Amino acid sequence: MRALRLLLLLGAAVWGTTPAAQSVRFLGADRYELERGNELRLGLLTDDVERLAPAPWPDGFDWFLVRAAGVQENLEDPRPPAGVRALRLTLERPGITLIGADLRPRIERMSPPELAGFLAQRAGPGVARPADTGEMLRVRRVESAKTLLRVLGEEGFLPNSATAQSKTGQRVEIRPLADPTSVPVKGDLPLRVYVPEKRGTKVTARHVATGRTQSFLTDALGCGFFTVTVAGIWTIEAHHAFPLEDDLAADWELHTATLTFAVPAGDPRQGGKR
Numbered sequence: 001m002r003a004l005r006l007l008l009l010l011g012a013a014v015w016g017t018t019p020a021a022q023s024v025r026f027l028g029a030d031r032y033e034l035e036r037g038n039e040l041r042l043g044l045l046t047d048d049v050e051r052l053a054p055a056p057w058p059d060g061f062d063w064f065l066v067r068a069a070g071v072q073e074n075l076e077d078p079r080p081p082a083g084v085r086a087l088r089l090t091l092e093r094p095g096i097t098l099i100g101a102d103l104r105p106r107i108e109r110m111s112p113p114e115l116a117g118f119l120a121q122r123a124g125p126g127v128a129r130p131a132d133t134g135e136m137l138r139v140r141r142v143e144s145a146k147t148l149l150r151v152l153g154e155e156g157f158l159p160n161s162a163t164a165q166s167k168t169g170q171r172v173e174i175r176p177l178a179d180p181t182s183v184p185v186k187g188d189l190p191l192r193v194y195v196p197e198k199r200g201t202k203v204t205a206r207h208v209a210t211g212r213t214q215s216f217l218t219d220a221l222g223c224g225f226f227t228v229t230v231a232g233i234w235t236i237e238a239h240h241a242f243p244l245e246d247d248l249a250a251d252w253e254l255h256t257a258t259l260t261f262a263v264p265a266g267d268p269r270q271g272g273k274r
Helices: 002-010 112-122
Strands: 024-029 033-035 039-047 052-055 061-068 071-074 087-090 095-103 106-110 137-152 173-176 188-194 202-207 213-217 223-227 232-243 252-263
Touching (some): 024 052, 024 095, 024 137, 039 137, 173 252, 213 223
Parallel strands (some): 033 137
Antiparallel strands (some): 095 137, 202 232, 232 252
C-alpha cells in the first residue's frame, strides 16, 4: 500500500503513464510533513494541464541537492531500484527541507501550433511564438524542479528555517520570499522567478486537490505574489522560450521552473492544529 501513497495523494490515475510533449515535470512526495529520521518517497510527476500523473524516473540529473538546517548534500545520480518510480530518502535534520533537481536537457519534437499553444496557455504574453511553417520543431527542454518538506524534531518542534526562502542557483528557479509551508490560509505568498526574461513571466499556482489556479505576471525584478486560498498541496510553474540561431541540435529552447509544497491547515509554531 505504501507504494501507492504518492499516486493516491496527488490524484493520479495510473503508474503506467509516460511524459508527453508539452508536459511539465514536478518533484512530488508521498507526504510533505514527517518526523525526523523517517523515510519518504520522492517521484516525478507530469502535468498535461488536465491532471497530474506519475512519470518515469529520468535517466539522470545534472544536479540533485538536499538542503536543510544550513547543510546541503549534493547527491550523485540518485536512482530508485529498477522498475521502481519513487526514490526513498531518509531525512535526519529537522526543519524545512528543500530538495531540488536540474533535469538533463532533452529534445522534444513539437509542431509550431503545439508549441504556440503551450506558450499561449502557460507563458507570458511577451514570449515569442513560432510561425507555422508546417515543419516540426526541435525544442530543447531545460527544466529545474524543487519541493519543500516539513521535518519535525523532538515533540513536533520545527525550527523557523530560512531554507524555504534560500536561492538554490538552479538553471531556472522559483524562489519563495516567505516560507510556503507555514503561510496562513488567505495569506499572500510572494515569489521571485529566475528565468532568462524576468519581467512579464507568467507564474501559475495550482491547488492540486481542486485543480483551481491563480496566475500573475512578474515585475522587472521577476517578483509577484498569489493568495493561498486553501490548505493542501500546491504546484507552481513558470516558463520562458525563445528561438535559437545556429544551433545544430534544436530550433527553440523552452525553460521551465517548478515548485511543489503543502500548506498545512495550521502551523504548530503559531499554536495551530494540523
